Amino acid sequence: MDSAAGAGGLDLHPDDLPDGLVVADRLGLVCCFNVEAARLTGTRPAEALGRPIEAVLPLEDPDGRRWWELTRPYRGLATRSGQPERNLLLPGGNEVLVSARYVRVGPGGPVRRLVVTLRGTDARQRSERSNAELIATVAHELRSPLTSIKGFTATMLDKWDRFTDEQKRLMLLTVDGDADRVTRLITELLDVSRIDSGRLEIRRQPVHLDAAVRRHVDSLVGEGCQRDRFTLRIADPLPALWADPHKIDQVLRNLLENAVRHGAGTVTIELHGVPPNRTRQEGTAVTVSDEGPGIPDGAMHRVFTRFWRGSDRGGTGLGLYIVKGIVEAHGGTVTVGRSAGGGARFRFILPAGIPAFLS
Known part of the structure; x- marks a missing residue:
């Protein structure tokens, strides 16, 4: 399959796709490299076809780590079906959003095709807006339990001797429940970050x-x-x-x-x-x-x-x-x-x- 090949027997051509498309075969050699991928990477299709995908797309994460060493599509967990979209860097600091799909030979089999999609700066800006919305949403959800915790602890510290043991116990139970809610919100936020970056750890x-x-x-x-x-x-x-x-x-x-x-x-x-x-x-x-x-x-x-x-x-x-x-x-x-x-x-x-x- 080269950059001029049809897609699945349809009239759709890879160059008609709005996103960059790079496909590697079972050996990791590029067999499809469309026009949008060429535009985003600055590499001509003729220079990409037949070369190892790691060399054609030398991607790094924002911390400077090589993405292929982190994801290991041909050597990693056999049940993985791909990698979620995330921000990565090409040489020269060019940012792209990258996701990957692993096409396997049967369930749990070796990777037969590696399909990588690339999106440019507009997509990155949408991702940043989504992250801003995430921060605003979590901040809003945190405000209520933290206000409750602060209110009850300040009241108990100021008027401790005026409350009965039962009243103190009820207030502490409320504080404990609100603290659990805060912990759960923080856990959700961390999980979203790990899922988005493809770093969610599974300890089986x-x-x-x-x-x-x-x-x-x-x-x-x-x-x-x-x-x-x-x-x-x-x-x-x-x-x-x-x-x-x-x-x-x-x-x-x-x-x-x-x-x-x-x-x-x-x-x-x-x-x-x-x-x-x-x-x-x-x-x-x-x-x-x-x-x-x-x-x-x-x-x-x-x-x-x-x-x-x-x-x-x-x-x-x-x-x-x-x-x-x-x-x-x-x-x-x-x-x-x-x-x-x-x-x-x-x-x-x-x-x-x-x-x-x-x-």
């Missing part, structure tokens, strides 16, 4: 999803939810799962809290094994659905983007964006749809199995 170990789901349901019941609001459907046995338990807890907590807060009626959690097919290895599927008003059809495509909110009940709008980032970092997929009861239905699939060195 055996995970029992059924036990994790039951634990989160018990936690929500302890916080005031009625137990009969939850229905669990677990198909035994589930495939072995090797994942980051803390990150999976984030995903489960986010989806269950969304169903409780924004949905209505019964919240149904289903777990079952998923057989392998042409594009996917064996895995475990988790579905969380409710009987609320659901998500409008016109908003389905925006659910996993930054700042999307399903209602006006507060929140940063980052939770589902983080869910998607965590699931994809595990090599899995997450989708949204409508449940049988008309409410929202979220489903994520995680690849099963354990690392080869432990098998």
Whole structure:
């Protein structure tokens, strides 16, 4: 496939694309280099074709580290499907937004094609506006719990002897709850940063999803939810799962809290094994659905983007964006749809199995 080749048998030509497109074969040699890629990099297609992609695109992150050494598309984790878009530098300090897609030979197989897209300064400016919006949103969400913490601690320090032990305990419980809220907001912000930069760390170990789901349901019941609001459907046995338990807890907590807060009626959690097919290895599927008003059809495509909110009940709008980032970092997929009861239905699939060195 060269820069003059068609795309998938269609009439679309790579040079017709608005973004830079660079494709490397299984050996890492460039086999497609379109006009926009040439404009952004200053390299002519004839100079790029047939050369190693690392040499054609000597990309570095803002800290001066070589991007190819960080991402290792041909030698890294076999379940990775690509790299999210991020700001990188070409020689001379030219900034571009770069994302990558790994086309593999079957699920978990070697990389057959490496597809890299490049975008210029306009895209970078949009990214900066998005980051500014992120900062403003998180600052707004932090203000309320910090104001509460400051108010209660100042009151207790000033009038400690006037309060009964029970009053002091209630105020300290409020402060403790607000501190947890601040911690969670900061964790969300850090997770977004790591997802955007492709640096989200996954520390894998055996995970029992059924036990994790039951634990989160018990936690929500302890916080005031009625137990009969939850229905669990677990198909035994589930495939072995090797994942980051803390990150999976984030995903489960986010989806269950969304169903409780924004949905209505019964919240149904289903777990079952998923057989392998042409594009996917064996895995475990988790579905969380409710009987609320659901998500409008016109908003389905925006659910996993930054700042999307399903209602006006507060929140940063980052939770589902983080869910998607965590699931994809595990090599899995997450989708949204409508449940049988008309409410929202979220489903994520995680690849099963354990690392080869432990098998």
